[in-house]
């Protein structure tokens with residue numbers, strides 16, 4: 622049977638051929654297809670699909686997929702027929718929507734059939750193109766969704782400028798003036814927020830058992846970790862945010878992104894992710910200084926440091942904006958003045974991070 626004769630045979634047998642697409646279909650057709658298979662589970666009945674065998678020798682483009690069909694949607698629970706290998710009997714649940722230039726048609730094919738039918742090289746190329754297109758689309762969507770929050774993040778960062786440098790200054794001062802207490806705290810707080818002491822309990826048969834008792838759960842333990850470089854990091858974040866600030870109006874952002882080439886979109890996306898990472902790093906640490914230097918927390922630290930087992934003879938107090946910490950017998954070791962550290966600007970609500978996407 623000749624090729625044409627075979628095709629005609631197919632068509633007589635109830636397969637359909639619709640040469641509706643001289644060029645690859647647009648986003649509208651793709652979203653309609655997505656919606657269709659989500660609701661019906663029947664790609665073979667999509668109004669614009671062809672179910673006849675796709676041509677072999679053709680330019681092709683994978684326009685959607687790999688998609689997965691929910692079998693329970695199909696009335697008889699059968700698999701989807703594949704126009705390449707089994708046009709009349711159940712074959713697959715996972716497939717691709719593919720466009721062929723030679724036939725000007727789209728087909729929903731089983732995931733395993735493309736390579737053999739269209740050739741390994743051509744199909745691998747089409748797969749790579751689809752992956753890249755999907756990634757490009759995801760990047761653009763993320764930018765459209767998230768860039769309008771950049772101005773609010775910039776305001777938040779600006780509001781913390783003075784507090785960040787005060788936090789750094791106080792942290793450096795505290796380390797320099799109270800090295801013993803600082804080192805004890807740092808060692809005690811490795812991987813925990815609890816300041817503990819060992820306790821012994823007398824057993825009946827064993828002579829004794831050893832356990833730990835939590836004397837105080839430290840607030841703002843992050844303030845003691847790492848180098849005090851919040852100011853520097855915040856400054857970098859502010860410059861990065863400035864460079865991708867397209868305003869807070871979503872329509873405006875959308876229009877302005879239309880002028881971006883893919884390279885610029887990718888670069889903006891990298892900046893954006895790095896900004897969000899910096900915000901995530903900075904936010905708890907900016908709050909940590911005020912939390913650590915609060916009256917209640919200093920009282921807890923003092924209680925722990927003066928426990929007979931630790932025995933640092935510490936006085937750690939706060940009166941108004943003044944923190945006094947002394948150790949041992951020296952008059953005072955550290956007198957910290959707090960001006961702006963506890964003026965907190967709340968972090969803007971970022972809808973995508975609460976939704977748990979990404």
Ligand SMILES: [Zn+2]
Nearest residue numbers: 703706731734
């Ligand atoms: Zn197949």
